[in-house]
Amino acid sequence: xxxxxxxxxxxxxxxxxxxxxxxxxxxxxxxxxxxxxxxxxxxxxxxxxxxxxxxxxxxxxxxxxxxxxxxxxxxxxxxxxxxxxxxxxxxxxxxxxxxxxxxxxxxxxxxxxxxxxxxxxxxxxxxxxxxxxxxxxxxxxxxxxxxxxxxxxxxxxxxxxxxxxxxxxxxxxxxxxxxxxxxxxxxxxxxxxxxxxxxxxxxxxxxxxxxxxxxxxxxxxxxxxxxxxxxxxxxxxxxxxxxxxxxxxxxxxxxxxxxxxxxxxxxxxxxxxxxxxxxxxxxxxxxxxxxxxxxxxxxxxxxxxxxxxxxxxxxxxxxxxxxxxxxxxxxxxxxxxxxxxxxxxxxxxxxxxxxxxxxxxxxxxxxxxxxxxxxxxxxxxxxxxxxxxxxxxxxxxxxxxxxxx
Amino acid sequence: xxxxxxxxxxxxxxxxxxxxxxxxxxxxxxxxxxxxxxxxxxxxxxxxxxxxxxxxxxxxxxxxxxxxxxxxxxxxxxxxxxxxxxxxxxxxxxxxxxxxxxxxxxxxxxxxxxxxxxxxxxxxxxxxxxxxxxxxxxxxxxxxxxxxxxxxxxxxxxxxxxxxxxxxxxxxxxxxxxxxxxxxxxxxxxxxxxxxxxxxxxxxxxxxxxxxxxxxxxxxxxxxxxxxxxxxxxxxxxxxxxxxxxxxxxxxxxxxxxxxxxxxxxxxxxxxxxxxxxxxxxxxxxxxxxxxxxxxxxxxxxxxxxxxxxxxxxxxxxxxxxxxxxxxxxxxxxxxxxxxxxxxxxxxxxxxxxxxxxxxxxxxxxxxxxxxxxxxxxxxxxxxxxxxxxxxxxxxxxxxxxxxx
Numbered sequence: 161x162x163x164x165x166x167x168x169x170x171x172x173x174x175x176x177x178x179x180x181x182x183x184x185x186x187x188x189x190x191x192x193x194x195x196x197x198x199x200x201x202x203x204x205x206x207x208x209x210x211x212x213x214x215x216x217x218x219x220x221x222x223x224x225x226x227x228x229x230x231x232x233x234x235x236x237x238x239x240x241x242x243x244x245x246x247x248x249x250x251x252x253x254x255x256x257x258x259x260x261x262x263x264x265x266x267x268x269x270x271x272x273x274x275x276x277x278x279x280x281x282x283x284x285x286x287x288x289x290x291x292x293x294x295x296x297x298x299x300x301x302x303x304x305x306x307x308x309x310x311x312x313x314x315x316x317x318x319x320x321x322x323x324x325x326x327x328x329x330x331x332x333x334x335x336x337x338x339x340x341x342x343x344x345x346x347x348x349x350x351x352x353x354x355x356x357x358x359x360x361x362x363x364x365x366x367x368x369x370x371x372x373x374x375x376x377x378x379x380x381x382x383x384x385x386x387x388x389x390x391x392x393x394x395x396x397x398x399x400x401x402x403x404x405x406x407x408x409x410x411x412x413x414x415x416x417x418x419x420x421x422x423x424x425x426x427x428x429x430x431x432x433x434x435x436x437x438x439x440x441x442x443x444x445x446x447x448x449x450x451x452x453x454x455x456x457x458x459x460x461x462x463x464x465x466x467x468x469x470x471x472x473x474x475x476x477x478x479x480x481x482x483x484x485x486x487x488x489x490x491x492x493x494x495x496x497x498x499x500x501x502x503x504x505x506x507x508x509x510x511x512x513x514x515x516x517x518x519x520x521x522x523x524x525x526x527x528x529x530x531x532x533x534x535x536x537x538x539x540x541x542x543x544x545x546x547x548x549x550x551x552x553x554x555x556x557x558x559x560x561x562x563x564x565x
Numbered sequence: 566x567x568x569x570x571x572x573x574x575x576x577x578x579x580x581x582x583x584x585x586x587x588x589x590x591x592x593x594x595x596x597x598x599x600x601x602x603x604x605x606x607x608x609x610x611x612x613x614x615x616x617x618x619x620x621x622x623x624x625x626x627x628x629x630x631x632x633x634x635x636x637x638x639x640x641x642x643x644x645x646x647x648x649x650x651x652x653x654x655x656x657x658x659x660x661x662x663x664x665x666x667x668x669x670x671x672x673x674x675x676x677x678x679x680x681x682x683x684x685x686x687x688x689x690x691x692x693x694x695x696x697x698x699x700x701x702x703x704x705x706x707x708x709x710x711x712x713x714x715x716x717x718x719x720x721x722x723x724x725x726x727x728x729x730x731x732x733x734x735x736x737x738x739x740x741x742x743x744x745x746x747x748x749x750x751x752x753x754x755x756x757x758x759x760x761x762x763x764x765x766x767x768x769x770x771x772x773x774x775x776x777x778x779x780x781x782x783x784x785x786x787x788x789x790x791x792x793x794x795x796x797x798x799x800x801x802x803x804x805x806x807x808x809x810x811x812x813x814x815x816x817x818x819x820x821x822x823x824x825x826x827x828x829x830x831x832x833x834x835x836x837x838x839x840x841x842x843x844x845x846x847x848x849x850x851x852x853x854x855x856x857x858x859x860x861x862x863x864x865x866x867x868x869x870x871x872x873x874x875x876x877x878x879x880x881x882x883x884x885x886x887x888x889x890x891x892x893x894x895x896x897x898x899x900x901x902x903x904x905x906x907x908x909x910x911x912x913x914x915x916x917x918x919x920x921x922x923x924x925x926x927x928x929x930x931x932x933x934x935x936x937x938x939x940x941x942x943x944x945x946x947x948x949x950x951x952x953x954x955x956x957x958x959x960x961x962x963x964x965x966x967x968x969x970x
Contacts, residue, residue: 344837429834432749434866440850441865443857450855452848457862460846461839 161529164228164257166218166248167239168192168201169349170466171305174510174518175239176201178556180208184520184529189231191216191224204509218244224251235255235528237521239350242266246285249300253289256298258528260521262305263352264399265271267359274360277373281362281404286538291463294537301533303540304479304524306497307333307415307515308399309540310553310560314495315400316479319408321335322493326410326484330401332494334384334391335476337501337512339468344426347472347513350459354436357419357427361395364413372397375431380416384477385563386498386505391418403540410484430458430459469511472501476512481565489532494563497553507557523552566934567589568771569633569662571623571653572644573597573606574754575871576667576710579915579923580644581606583961585592585613587927589934591733594636596621596629609914623649629656638662638932642926646757647671651690654705658694661703663933665926667710669804672764679765680779684887686767687807691943700940706938708923708945709929711883711902712738712820713804715946715958715965719885719900720805722951724813727898731815731889736805737899739823740881742917743871749831752877752918759841762824762832766800769810769818777802780836781829785821789882790968791903796823815889835863874916877906882916886970899968902958908942909963912962928957 161184167174168190179188191214192198198213205211209213217225224435228236228251231271236252238261239246245265252259252484264283271279286302293300303309311331319326339345346353360372376394383390405413419427430436435458439452479496501512524541527533541549550560566589570577573595584593596619603618604925610616621632631657633641641657643650643666650670657664669688672819676684691707694855696703716736723795724731744750751758765777781799788795803820810818824832843966846857884901906917913920929946932938937953945953955965 212613214852425830426834426837429831430838432831433835433863435840436865437866441862443865445845445855447855447856450850450852450857452850452855452857452862454862454866456841456848456850457846457857457859458838460848461842461859 161235161525162187162231162233163235163237163525164189164191164231164233165237165239166191166224166244168197168507169239169406170514171177171518172239173201173466174508175237175463175522176205176211176521177508177510178519180205180211181543182526184526186210187212187225187231187233189214189233191227193217194197204275221247221251221254224248225254228252228255228257231528235260235525237525238262241349241459242355249286249428252300253292253298254361256296258298259300259396260524262301262309262517262521264302264402266355267397269360269475270372273483275372278362278370278372281370282397282399290538297536300538301524302538303308303399303403304521306520307331308403308541309520310497311400311480312403313546313549315404315408316484316542318480318493318495320546323482323484323486323491326408326482328412328414328483329404329408329410330413330481331398331415331479332382332384332393332418332481333416333478334382334388334393335474335513336388337472337474337476339471340471340473342468342471345463345465345468347465347468347476347511349465350462351455352456354430355396355456356396357376357417358431358436359397360403361397361415363395366411372400374384376428378414378416382418382481384418385494385496385561386475386477388475388477389453392421393418394424395430397518404542408540466514469501469505472511473498477518478516492565495560496563497558497560499558519553519556519558523549526552566640566894566930567592567605567636567638567748568642569594569596569636569638569659570642570644571596571621571629573602574644575916575919576923577644578606578871579913579920580642581610581616582913582915583792583924583927585610585616587931590592590638591615592617592638592669594619594632594638596632598622601619607929613778624652626652626656626659629653630659633657633660633662640665640930642930643667646754647760654691657705658697658703661701663703665709665929666710666718667706667714667922667926669807671705671760672802674765680777682698683767683775683777685782686775687802687804695943702941704940706941706946707943708804708808709926712736713946714925715902716805716883716885717946718951718954720809720813720887721947722955723885723887723898723900724929725951726759726893726916728887728889728896729880731813731887733817733819733888734809734813734815735818735886736803737787737789737798737823737870737886738883739787739798740879741793741919742877742879742881743877745878747868747873747876750870750873752870752873752881752916754870755840755867759832759860759863761801762822763804763836763841764802766802766820767806768800769806773889775807781833783819783821786822787821787886789823790899790966791880791882793880793882793903797826798823798828809947812945812947871916871919874910874914877916880905881921883921897970899970900965901968902963902965903961906922924958924961924963928954930956
């Protein structure tokens, strides 16, 4: 396997560190818009000559296709932000490469009833091209990070091995991370966090299909394992709600993010002030009026989460809560994966949230190499057998857990 | 009197509309960085040939001095934001013009103990040059809007006519303004509001002098007159605290702004995220990386308060609460000035907060023309006899009130 990794930010860099310990691939080309980031990621790998740095604009489909061809890559792994999903997805299709991403093509709210009906859904643009991929016998494995990704594998595992019938699948994500010296320092890319949290959350119900609610709906306190404890969670737009029902039968699917009350209030304020907008505003500058996206300015004012690992303390938990029936009796299970920042920093020099996202696509690539996972079309992680994935994740030194509740 | 008005924003434009109804001056030159704003202000006055539009950069002291000389102006009225106080103040001194402003030179927090001690205080840079003004027999009348301005006149009036001894003078500002169709739309320049509210508030006590506290300190609910009702007020950095004790004897002087809880939380969030900062950050844009001030971006995302008059409802109140002793008995009085937005829009086409700021410097200029007010040096409004001011304000159609409490 020869991999083109596009994006050498926090997650991309962690992917190189995780992959460097594995032997399943022949080459991994690290490409970024900023060549210094790609160079730094490769330089940190102590001369492992399977890795090469390149510069590429992820929005330039032709340039990406060219780079895939030039390095004879058979897999494109997308570690950029979701704005670049479509050009990368299409560049992979053009060149015949397998495509893997960790977030899907962006949604657009319903023009008239944004908080009741879906407009364009997450991944719609990708699924619209599923026929082409299937016809070509090519694979796009979409949403293959931790959430979506591992959370979808858990959903399929619950359906295969733990339940006869599933009432509800609820992805629940929470953490107790703090950052020394920073009163406010999100542990994940703020651009994506705003996108996820302020878009109308999507919910699936078997008899209604997909529908939306107002942001931050259905608050609940979920008790996270391994000492994290109770965190206030709210509905958030997330890929699992779009992916899980395509392959797993459940009466209801939700995603709730343990943002905590203070963070929710902060996001509401950004929205109130229009600072979440991506459309440019005109602002004076020393070199005359310039046009900038307010959301980019918010991101520029905050520390880069990938650089905060040394100052971070605590654990992050991703998981899938399932309620249903097994052998005639009601059952409720939370399948989860916890990463302690202290461990991920010591082992990989990567902060917990970024490392937890990065490990899953590497496991998936290894399963595709060995043939344990195979398929054609645009497929989510729940389209594949879950057991080999969960076993290999444990073999990577990062076990998962199961709590009956 | 020939006046150079620098700044044709909301307050500057309202000044032209108020002045146009008075006969005390011979010429009023309206100058702005944006010539379209100056032109629009003059064009709205139906051919009153005392008004002329000019373009000027308020930060360019030499250009301002040149403009004063060219139009033979004997008064410079500064209606820009406080960043431009010093170049305008100095341009007036150079040319021998009287200088009037509505906000004073900016403060700088104490480097080590910002929430305990003053660093550079509001107006310090101007008072440092007071000797030059006095020696030249020239007048700089500083802080002559509504707050500071009318509030200082009230303080002097209380000392002259209502009290034998004053325990505390507390400026209290509150409103019940709402803006149709906007969940968040400050009624005054957000740049200045952030500056005022996030700088360490200053308090004066006779036995301690001036000192600072943490932002939003000493919350209290103050009951505002004429139907506005109770509003949560907190300490805010404001000129009155620096001006009043120089001319009026009181044991304590404070300024509390009726921001309301929601607005206070919004400002705290902006501060937490670093979006209140004026130092530029680098942000991507369609034309490559650019440097912008986050606070300018916040301002650009919000509607221009001067344009909101038609959508605004409610009243704004500025006033001075005084507690002390008269004829051996304790007394407590609130002297206030309320403007109803519906009235100011109907009468002047100016929204209430902007109009209330604008009327006071026009009254002051008229008193300087008639000789009812005269002086030399750098003087606050409380350095002059209050009664002529209050009577002329009433004659302008905008009476003030007194509430015994």
